[in-house]
Amino acid sequence: MRAAALMFVAAATVLAFVGRLVLVGATRRRWPALAAAVERWWVWAPFAAVCLFLIWVVPPVGIVATIVAMVLLTRGDAVGSPFRPRR
Numbered sequence: 001m002r003a004a005a006l007m008f009v010a011a012a013t014v015l016a017f018v019g020r021l022v023l024v025g026a027t028r029r030r031w032p033a034l035a036a037a038v039e040r041w042w043v044w045a046p047f048a049a050v051c052l053f054l055i056w057v058v059p060p061v062g063i064v065a066t067i068v069a070m071v072l073l074t075r076g077d078a079v080g081s082p083f084r085p086r087r
Contacts, residue, residue: 008053009046016045 020042028035051069054062 005053009050012046012049012053016042016049019045 020038023038024035027038047069051062051066054065056062
């Protein structure tokens, strides 16, 4: 189970990176705002995939982990969080 979970995280990371390359390349000229949003959020795609995986495998643990992560990421002092307001 541990190896499967690590493979899932690795696959999610690779898919997020390739998806980012494709989306940014396809939208940079026509929709620069979309390309900027993808650049800002792509780092969090593997984390979201892991949260969804936890919800699917162990629902109570996954739900609690997702809620805790969202609370911690939306705090004003969350360094590096995409939810943190820009100054």
